[in-house]
Amino acid sequence: MSADSVRIKEALKILRDVLGQDKVIDEEEELYVYGFDATPLYFSKPYAVVRVFSINDVVEVLKIAHDYRIPIIPRGHGTSLTGAVVPISGGIVVDLSPMTKIEIKPEDGVVEAEAGATVAEVDLECNKYGFFLPPDPASAEVATIGGAIAEDSGGMRGARYGTFRNWVLALDVVIPGGKLLKLGAPVYKKRMGYDLMQLFIGSEGTLGIIIKAVLKIIPLPENIARFLVFFDDMENAINTLKDMRFSKINPLTAEFMDLETIQNINEVFKLGLPEHGISLLIDIDGYSDSLTKISERVLKILKENGAVEIIxxxxxxxxxxxxxxxxxxxxxxxxxxxxxxxxxITVPLSKILQTFKEVKNIEKKYGVNIPTFGHIGDGNLHPNICIEERDTEAITRAKEIFEEICEVAIRIGGVVSGEHGIGIQKLTTFKRMLEVHNNLELLEYMRKIKQIFDPHNIMNPGKILG
Ligand SMILES: Cc1cc2nc3c(=O)[nH]c(=O)nc-3n(C[C@H](O)[C@H](O)[C@H](O)COP(=O)(O)OP(=O)(O)OC[C@H]3O[C@@H](n4cnc5c(N)ncnc54)[C@H](O)[C@@H]3O)c2cc1C
Known part of the structure; x- marks a missing residue:
């Protein structure tokens, strides 16, 4: 038995003694399912999984992992699209899904949620009191609050409300060694020196484990007018949004899907949606009486911009x-x-059309399907490079196309990730982006910050910084 396996075995024995037998899992078949996330091709089995039910469980795991220098991978529900939760160095996956308490404080306009509650569960709880949680990733039914904060997720209301970063007021996190840090404060305005809490938002599990968050919530709009509109091309869709903005209409949601995306939805889910060049999903919120008037203005703008079908x-x-x-x-x-x-990729709003056209040129050049949809209201596009076969040549080419599209975003003045994060999938393109727009030296500052919280590099090693 190697020195490594002896060390791991010893650590797992202590964990079982401290936490109880049932919380520590190391059966082959169970470990297998924790080796993936929603990203294709990445797989690596952890040594063990610890299912945590309390702050104390998390503290104990991080004490022992720190002492035994064992990698820790915090995990929500594994919907990451960048390999962020794949245990590439083995290690212990800390499964936070049992921690699901939610407490809403409507008078304070906040909700307190444990890391394992899903975004939709938290939102639904707020809805009961006439409030909602503004960020709404498309994966809300599954994605956890901890995962969404660790990824700084955005989503379908990003056009108006941005990403999770804008809504987190306070965080409880545990860092290697088992220290609990209480960061931020459950109030709407605060000055607390350097904002350490913000470092944990978007940190992809590389600094510590988020166990609880206090989030700002806002009253539900009285009513929402929803339109699914179809245009012949992207230019009309973009002009529509521009005209809305310049007419003082600020949509709650502004999402787009291209024809290939709609065709895939129809084929798989049999929704029978109309099939035209580009579709826009637009939500306008407000009081019922004023919405009738605004809806008329929206309809006028849609028609002026050549909408071919309006639902x-x-x-x-x-x-x-x-x-x-x-x-x-x-x-x-x-x-x-x-x-x-x-x-x-995310680009300046004025460059969405150019970016979309370049993506479609790349699609033609390589003869590979790239259905594209995304959050057009905040410039965040999701081109999806699709391949039919698992052969090495096709995969290599798809990876090259992936990098080429990132390169387009960088050249145009955008970024390689708006909300999915870096994980392992974007290590190269992330560095390239920093090199072109910022300075590679920033990575050194980031490494030094990581060292402060995680001196032995046990937190989700290999992610973001490589
Ligand atoms: C169908 C689909 C649609 C999606 N739509 C969107 C979208 O609209 N917008 C968007 O932004 N993303 C989207 N995503 C990506 C993904 O859902 C989000 O990143 C999500 O927030 C991750 O949550 P999770 O619980 O699955 O986290 P996981 O995948 O389990 O983990 C993600 C990262 O967070 C870390 N992490 C998890 N929990 C914690 C914790 N408690 N403390 C510290 N670190 C932690 C992990 O180590 C990992 O690095 C989508 C994914 C899918 C599959």
Missing amino acids: HARNEEEAKTLYAARRAAYPAIARRYKIVFAED
Whole structure:
């Protein structure tokens, strides 16, 4: 038995003694399912999984892992699209899904949630009190609060409300060695020196484990007018949004799907959506009486910009179906193709058209399907490079196309990730982006920050910084 396996065996024995037998899993078949996330091709089995139920469990794991120098991979529900939760160096996966408590404080306009509660569960709880949690990733039904904060997820209301970063007020995190840090404060405004809490948002599990968050919530709009609109091309869709903005209309949601995406949704989920060049999902929120007036203005702008088909939801049922259609975009593509590489580039709003055209030129050049959809309201595009076969040549080419599209975003002045993060999938393109727009030296500052919280590099090693 190697020195490494002796060390791991010893650490697992202590963990079982301290936490109890049931929380520590090391049966082959169970470990296998913790070796993946939603990203294709990455797989690596952990040594063990620890299912945590309390702060104390997390503290004990991080004490022992620190002493025994064992990699720790915090895990929510494993929906990462960048390999961020794949245990590439083995290690112990800390499964936070049992920690699901939610407490809403409507008078304070905040909700307190443990890391393992899903984004949709938290939002639903807020809805009961007439509030909602603004960031809404398409994966909300599955993605956990801990995962969404660790990824700084965005989503379908990003056009108005941005990403999780804008809504986190306080975080409880545990760092290697088992120290609990209480960061931020549950109030709307604060000055607390350097903002250490923000470092943990988007840190992809590389600094510590988030166990609880306090999030700002806001009142639900009285009503929402929802439109699914179809245009012949992207230029009309972009001009529509521009005209809306310049007419003082600020949509709650502005999402797009291209024809290939719609065709995939129809094929897989049989929704029978109209099939035209580009579709836009637009939500306008407000008081019911004023919405009628704004909807008229929106309809006028849509027609002026050549909308070829407009579905204006007549009731809640129809509105839900339209939203669900957009949420189905990635699942449909992922079911239809053997391998899908999901891009997450973000460009200045004025460059969306150029970026989209370049993506479609790349699609033609390589003869590979790249259905594209995304959060057009905040410039975040998801071109999906799809391949039908698992052969090495096709995979290599898809990876080259992936990098070429990132290169387009960088050249145009954008970034390689708007919300999915870096993980392991974007290590090269992330460095390239820093090199072109910032300075590679920034990586050294980041490494030094990581060292402060995680001196032995046990937290999700190999992610973000390589
Ligand atoms: C169909 C589909 C649609 C998606 N749509 C969107 C979208 O619209 N917007 C968007 O932003 N993303 C989207 N994603 C990506 C993904 O859902 C998000 O990144 C999500 O927030 C991850 O949550 P999770 O619980 O699955 O985290 P995991 O995948 O389990 O983990 C993600 C990362 O967070 C770390 N982590 C997890 N929990 C903790 C914790 N408690 N403390 C510290 N680190 C932790 C992990 O180590 C890992 O690095 C989508 C994914 C899919 C499959």
